[in-house]
Structures are given as structure tokens and as C-alpha cells.
Amino acid sequence: MPQFWVEPMNIILLGPPGAGKGTQATRLVERYGMRQLSTGDMLRAAVKAETPTGLKVKAIMEAGELVSDEIVSALISDELEALSPQTGVIFDGYPRTAEQAHSLDDILAKHRRKLDRVVELAVDEDALVERITGRFTCAKCGEGYHDVHKLPRSAGVCDKCGNGEFKRRPDDTEETVRTRMAEYRAKTAPILPIYEGRGIVERVDGMADIDEVSASIETVLGLGS
Ligand code: AMP
Secondary structure (H helix, E strand, C coil): CCCCCCCCCCEEEECCCCCCCHHHHHHHHHHCCEEEHCCCCCCEEEEHCCCHHHHHHHHHHHHHCCCCHHHHHHHHHHHHHHCCCCCCCECCCCCCCHHHHHHHHHHHCCCCCCCCCCEEEEECCHHHHHHCCCEEECCCCEEECCCCEEECCEEEEEECCCCCCCEEECCCHHHHHHHHHHHHHHHHHHHHHHCCCCCCEEECCCCCCCHHHHHHHHHHHCCCC
């Protein structure tokens, strides 16, 4: 596993739904051996497995609203508990409220980790609606596609693994996307000043080409060549 820094980094990727947090986190995982902690992915797994948490949050997620701070902070805390202190972490989709930001401070302190950077992906909201409502993934390997921007090279066949089944997130409809954006504006964007006060926020243009966004993120994190 490549190791480009002495201390493992802990970073937050912040931005509205569809800003590319998941895509960029996946790249950091592949290139730098970091670990992606996505509360959205954890919650979707809980819904799929019909765990008590999953049953509780299903309708909330489908409406595009935020699930309770206690639930997501507990998920993050459990994951960090199980993680080697040598592994850097990318928080993707967490924290999303001031309450969660404070919980994250406590959780990190408990694990003797420090928050190195908050990378804000700056994006145009109207373009995001088109980006989100057109996206779908391979049901087997999770490779991401888009109705307009990235169809599989051979119709109906995943470029990466050859599988023929694809899926869409149930909350990727226009109405739900608008609710998710409103939640972001009302509850998540206001946490930025907390981190700005600590001098750790870096802004990156999230509307650029995916590779350019990755390069900008690597630059602000001091990674790569
Ligand atoms: P995401 O995959 O990050 O877009 O999250 C999908 C949905 O999961 C959100 O619309 C929320 O309903 C829920 N969710 C994910 N992360 C959080 C969080 N940190 N706080 C509250 N709700 C969350």
C-alpha cells in the first residue's frame, strides 16, 4: 500500500449531494490507501439488510431528509473503533450538522486523531440536479455511469466487470434531490465557518472534469508528485 505521509490524514469531503464526494473519496482510497467512511453508504447497507437502524431510516432517506445525529455519529464511532490508527480517513457525507461536527471532534479526540483538512467541493446546484438524476451504477462492482455523460461503452454491459445489471438510488429523483439540497443549504453549509475558524478549509472547483478535481484535491492535501 503506498504511504505518502508519515502521519495518517483525516479529512472531510464537504459539498452538496452530487458534488462528487463519493467519486473523489474512492480515488483517494485507491491511490493512497485511505479509508472512506460514508454514512450514506452505511445507511443504505443497513436499509438493504433490514437492520433495526435500516428500518428506522428508510423512509427518511427516501424523502431526502436527514436521519438523526445520534444514529450517524454512532455509525462513525463504531467504524473508527475497528480501524488501524495507521489508516487515514476520508469522511464522506459526515458531518452534516453542527451537532455532528461537535460529535466528530469528540470521536476523533477519543481515537487520538486530528482533523487535517476540510475540502469543500464548490458546485452549481442546477447542474447537480441533472448530474444526480442521470446517475446509475453497476449492480455488481459499483462502477458509476450517467445517462448523458458516461454510458457504458457497450450498451447494457459494465465496462469494468462485464455485468449486465445496473441500479439507481431511490433518492435520486428530482423532488428528493431538491429536498437534499435544501437540507444541505440549511444544515450542512453552516458548519463550514466552524472549520474556517480553524484555518483548515480548502475550496476546490467541483464542476471541473473529474480528473482535474482529483488533481486539485491532491494538491490541496499535499499529496502526489
Ligand atoms: P448520501 O449518500 O451522503 O447522499 O446520503 C443519502 C441519505 O442518507 C441522505 O439524504 C440522508 O437521508 C442520509 N444521511 C447520510 N449521511 C447522513 C448524515 N451525516 N446525517 C444525516 N443523514 C445522513
